[in-house]
Amino acid sequence: MSGADRRTGGRAVCKLAVALLTLAVAPPDRLHAQRVAIGPEFIVGDYREQSADLAYQGIGFGAGAIARWRRFTGEVQYASVEYEPEDGGAGLESFSAAQLDGVLRYTLSGTASVELGATRRDIDPEVAAQSMSAVRLGVRLSQLLAPGARVTVRGTYLAAAKFSGGGSAPFAFEVGLGFLGELARGHVRLTADYEFQHLGRKTESGGTEFDVPIQQWLLRLGAGVAF
């Protein structure tokens, strides 16, 4: 990914995030029928790249915010995970990953919704792993299991993925499973969210194409308030 591309993608993601955060933190009297939720998250992660030898595991913290208005939902999630090489992998360097996701979701019915957004993951130090950004195109199904308990499954195509080390990923998907429990008449939210991301990254060198896949598993355990 070139510096110019990175700046352009970064600005888009930042604009979306600012817009959604504005919705999230705006005073309730300006939100009319909106429902806003916000809260911190504890994160467990597993990151793999190129081969089984480049495997990392880590933990971190994040935050999420959601704002609803009529059939629209805006959601922003930030995760910062400190990855360590798995089994103390010799010669591998620890790194931190800061991932920002933002989506705008439109509810088709009580169960199904479609979403459009962006994702960006920055790696520090840059050479330890691949920073990336992509556009998110997804569908989501959501059902009540019981009063105050909701389960969600989602599938997302990560389009136009760009990587700090170059290459592209025409085959890039993410699946997720989420559980939401609401307490105190919905004012307190407990969330558990599983996210698996597969990026079929391909690079080209000397006219030869190489497969350099990237996979990441994230578990987000969150607690928040809604108003």
Added chain:
Amino acid sequence: MRPGGALLLALLMMAPHAAAQAVQNATLRRAVRAYETLDYRQAITLSQTALRERLSGPERGRAYEILGLAYSGLDSLTKGAEAFRQALLINPDMRMDPARTSPRITVAFDLALKQSLLVRELRVDSARFVGGQGAALIRYTVTQPARVRTTVVGGARTILIDSTVATGQINLRWPVQLPDGNPLPAGSYTVVVQATAGTSSFSASQPVRIALGAVDTLPHLTTLPGNEYLSETETPPRSWRPLGLAFLYTGIAVAGTFALESGDLGDGARRELVAVGGVTLGVGLVSLLRKPAPQPVRANILYNNLLREQLARRNADVARENINRRRQVELRVLPLPKTGAGR
């Protein structure tokens, strides 16, 4: 039919009436016995003798009646009619049953009726009604065209009920009110019907008792008959749906993960999927095992709300009606036994 047989029949018909009016005068008793033995001439003589003696009103009427029957038995129509006329002036309600009486007697009796101005069969029906919303019925018969004034008299008060020129059967509705529209005060009154035609006049009266009472108020309604309140919540049957959904959604996530995973990268740590999937399945299982919470039944809630609104409307109507009823008076009209005859 022989005259004697016809008169015997008339005698039999009159017997209960005669028995009801106990005759004290000895001469009159002898006249009755003479008539019963078909000795009409002796009956006439004894009746006339009795009429010259001291008789009570009913006895005098009975004497004229025996005289009329005996004259009719002797085919003396004019004298018979005159005797019946005198009897009718004393007892205007006297009647002959044409089906069971000799035609000669009936003709004499009818002739007497046509010759007399009488107010007969005055009746005031007993009644119970709310003042201003009902009336008591007064009925009488006038035998000749006459100016008929109907009044009610009580104490020093005389109130005109009706004044008309009429003949035959008359029915009047009496609202039992003073001229200003207020109910007549409770007490004993006499309804007097006076008929006047030329120099002839006749009046009949009927005593009545007027009683006043409060009008019953309506009870406050707590239910509408045939419309009971329905339960606003309902416990749904135990459902496998939550567990099924948990399995379905977890299965989709597991299948998606396995489909996308690259074997070159080794087996990833699936603890994240196990954790979230486990929570989801656990909630689904708990939802299955837990007794379902009662759910509001919207239709029943709407129905109960409609019922409450209907009850409130009906009770508002009841309250308004009761306010009116507390201002109203219930009137009871009770006819009393007559103490005298017409004049």
